[in-house]
Amino acid sequence: MRRRHLPLLAAPFCLPAVQARAQAAWPTRPVRIVVTFPPGGSSDIAARVLAEHYSAAFNQRFVVDNRPGAGGTIAALHVSREAPDGYTLLLSNSAPITTSPPLYPQAGYDPLRSFTHVTYVGAAPVAVVVNSRFIPVTDMAGLIAWMRAQRTPPSYGSSGAGSVGHIVAEMFQRATGITLTHVPYRGSAALLPDLLNGQVPLAFDTLPQYVEHFGAGRLTGLAVSSPERNAMAPSLPTLIEAGQPTLVALNWVGISGPAGLPPAVVERLSAETLAGLQTPLVRSRLAEHAITPTPLGPAAFQAFVQKDVTEIGGMIRALGITAG
Numbered sequence: 001m002r003r004r005h006l007p008l009l010a011a012p013f014c015l016p017a018v019q020a021r022a023q024a025a026w027p028t029r030p031v032r033i034v035v036t037f038p039p040g041g042s043s044d045i046a047a048r049v050l051a052e053h054y055s056a057a058f059n060q061r062f063v064v065d066n067r068p069g070a071g072g073t074i075a076a077l078h079v080s081r082e083a084p085d086g087y088t089l090l091l092s093n094s095a096p097i098t099t100s101p102p103l104y105p106q107a108g109y110d111p112l113r114s115f116t117h118v119t120y121v122g123a124a125p126v127a128v129v130v131n132s133r134f135i136p137v138t139d140m141a142g143l144i145a146w147m148r149a150q151r152t153p154p155s156y157g158s159s160g161a162g163s164v165g166h167i168v169a170e171m172f173q174r175a176t177g178i179t180l181t182h183v184p185y186r187g188s189a190a191l192l193p194d195l196l197n198g199q200v201p202l203a204f205d206t207l208p209q210y211v212e213h214f215g216a217g218r219l220t221g222l223a224v225s226s227p228e229r230n231a232m233a234p235s236l237p238t239l240i241e242a243g244q245p246t247l248v249a250l251n252w253v254g255i256s257g258p259a260g261l262p263p264a265v266v267e268r269l270s271a272e273t274l275a276g277l278q279t280p281l282v283r284s285r286l287a288e289h290a291i292t293p294t295p296l297g298p299a300a301f302q303a304f305v306q307k308d309v310t311e312i313g314g315m316i317r318a319l320g321i322t323a324g
Contacts, residue, residue: 036072040189071162072096120296125226134201
């Protein structure tokens, strides 16, 4: 009788070893990277660059799944509810993690407790962009003067309520005392055509997709929101240089997963992300889209998110910024 029961008694003690082997073997099937914005923006571009690197490094398919809407909260909530097995990841960024939670208090997730933040990848600045056929200015001083001369609040576009562009525009209004009318879009790709045809003459949005239009004379970049000038558009001054020292904000991106992601998966994924960010190919492809790679591992990324949620989220609440 005892011999018959030995396999049953041994099974619980074998289970952790089986789980550990399964985690070490990850990934054994395709992995989804959920992106909070439509194709074409900096988050989507970063996700696709990383997915290509992971697919080669892990010999497994990593596919991008775009789920835009509600300042990134739709995608973030979806990921937070998925099994923490490493097969659903989030291309986390400042919108769903930092700026949207105070704007969408019923979003259904916590930016810290609902996720495992694996690796910080880097950040891109917001650019202030005008269509000069409708706003004939060449610098921020000219833009402010033009705004003050208008009888009604000028309209500006952003890639969505809760996007970092929206937040920079709100900060700009409070710093200058100027009132603007926000026109939120479902991502940068949707905003660009309306900016080109003058449907909205002004945008606060992440830099990458606008650079080619600066060179062609179709649009004019006035400034960027980073502490230093960006190598993708070195002629653009920072908002600090343009006389707005408080307007520093970046659209950061990282890799996160649902809360409780197995440590073995976190370790493998973080190590491969950090390794990829050291390669000239990945770094150059991100830099081509104004994303400056500044990798941080899990502990440092978690601390960064905590600080960003406290500072930026606190500022949004204090200023009374809404999703409208």
